Amino acid sequence: MKAVDVSGISQWAEPIPVAGRTPFITSVVRQGQTVLPVFDLAASLRLTVQGSSPLCLRVKHSLGEMAMCIDEEIPVLHTLDPAMLQTYHGKDLPADGSYTNGLDEIPILSVSQLGSTE
Numbered sequence: 001m002k003a004v005d006v007s008g009i010s011q012w013a014e015p016i017p018v019a020g021r022t023p024f025i026t027s028v029v030r031q032g033q034t035v036l037p038v039f040d041l042a043a044s045l046r047l048t049v050q051g052s053s054p055l056c057l058r059v060k061h062s063l064g065e066m067a068m069c070i071d072e073e074i075p076v077l078h079t080l081d082p083a084m085l086q087t088y089h090g091k092d093l094p095a096d097g098s099y100t101n102g103l104d105e106i107p108i109l110s111v112s113q114l115g116s117t118e
Contacts, residue, residue, distance in 0.1 A: 002096065003077050005111040008058040012069050024114075029056065029067045036067040039114055045093075062112040 015027035015038050024040040042049050051072030058067055080099055088095035089105065094113030098105050
């Protein structure tokens, strides 16, 4: 995920379930006067959120801001040299590209495509 896609990180609030047919969006969360749809990134990646005090990652999507519940450990942002960016070869994630860390190919998630390939 690109740093420009992140609009904030805060404590996770109890989500409010909603009915709908949008994949991985089954609840909303209130932040002050704002109500955001929750994209369940962990479920879409077949993972679970770790820790007893999860965080709320607020991201900019092409259809408006949304929230994601993430692990309690604050994520570290990495600055990459544009020369390190490459095409993502996997088909399992919507990605804007990837970079290599040792032998691992790390995808750069495309926030604007989340939910469109489910």
